[in-house]
Amino acid sequence: MLQLSYEAYTLKFKQPSGTSRGVLREKKIWITTIWDSENPSTKGKGECNPLVGLSIDDVPEYEEKLKHVCDNFYNYQEDMYRKLIHFPSIYFGIEMALLDLERGGNQVYFNTPLIKFKQPIKINGLIWMGEESFMLDQIEQKLANGFTCLKMKIGAIDFEKEKSILASIRKRFSAEDLELRVDANGGFLADEALQKLNELDQFDIHSIEQPIQQKQIQQMQRLCVESPIPIALDEELIGVKSIEEKRELLETILPQYIILKPSLIGGFKGSMEWIQLAGELSIPWWITSALESNIGLNAIAQFTSTLYNPLPQGLGTGGLYTNNFKSPLNLQGELLYYEE
Numbered sequence: 001m002l003q004l005s006y007e008a009y010t011l012k013f014k015q016p017s018g019t020s021r022g023v024l025r026e027k028k029i030w031i032t033t034i035w036d037s038e039n040p041s042t043k044g045k046g047e048c049n050p051l052v053g054l055s056i057d058d059v060p061e062y063e064e065k066l067k068h069v070c071d072n073f074y075n076y077q078e079d080m081y082r083k084l085i086h087f088p089s090i091y092f093g094i095e096m097a098l099l100d101l102e103r104g105g106n107q108v109y110f111n112t113p114l115i116k117f118k119q120p121i122k123i124n125g126l127i128w129m130g131e132e133s134f135m136l137d138q139i140e141q142k143l144a145n146g147f148t149c150l151k152m153k154i155g156a157i158d159f160e161k162e163k164s165i166l167a168s169i170r171k172r173f174s175a176e177d178l179e180l181r182v183d184a185n186g187g188f189l190a191d192e193a194l195q196k197l198n199e200l201d202q203f204d205i206h207s208i209e210q211p212i213q214q215k216q217i218q219q220m221q222r223l224c225v226e227s228p229i230p231i232a233l234d235e236e237l238i239g240v241k242s243i244e245e246k247r248e249l250l251e252t253i254l255p256q257y258i259i260l261k262p263s264l265i266g267g268f269k270g271s272m273e274w275i276q277l278a279g280e281l282s283i284p285w286w287i288t289s290a291l292e293s294n295i296g297l298n299a300i301a302q303f304t305s306t307l308y309n310p311l312p313q314g315l316g317t318g319g320l321y322t323n324n325f326k327s328p329l330n331l332q333g334e335l336l337y338y339e340e
Contacts, residue, residue, distance in 0.1 A: 044101030047296035048093030092267030114305035120335035146333035155187030175204035230256035288314030294327035
């Protein structure tokens, strides 16, 4: 009989990391362990990673729910995705651990080119929000490391200063040499978003993630038509549960891209639902980690590798913490490798 347990763990940021939802200094996660009572020496590991203020399962009773699932795991195993539809990160932590257990408990979750053929994943260089000097320092470091795609979070400092930073990058690197993505995390007001997008257009931006807050469907649909910069839905996908709701959202908004964070949208199963629907509508996508520890990041990277997506992926958060777990992933420039 399968047994499930969990352990809480607090990750400590190396330096405060700014987002549109505030500055992060630490982050709580829960590590799941699954084993068969007849073979307790082989165990699968997973990670439950809700994001404060963003995940639909960021609720006071989160750990109580996780404990209930562990204590009554037999009752959840059939149709687990549906039963945990309101707790996508708990589902993901269990889904991850089950995949690990199936393959021997060595945190090898997929038969993936990343491992099998040592085929790396190209990632974007993430520029965190903060003071202008801090953001510029990050950019210089990423450029020195050879990144050809940068993703800059905007909305924390003065918009004119953010434009100034983008202008300084473009003076040195053309769009052919350096792809620029920006992430507003819903930071623009709906009635000012188009004006700001028009102002940003001069910097040859590849795409902007979630320019306005989610659940403003008509405003987002209009922006996707009128914006000079391609729009990528991110937070908009969170909490959309059924296949029918997902299809309706994509068909209504028709975004230029969608971005998938498995911890927030029901793990690999939830991600594949979005990928299949996006494929029907010819909407490109990429996958992004969401402040997971190296346990979750490793699993997400392996999953990403199986999908052969040529776009730079958002998997560059492995070095954020002082007390992270040991990882087989190794970042060389902009390429993420698996090293046993």
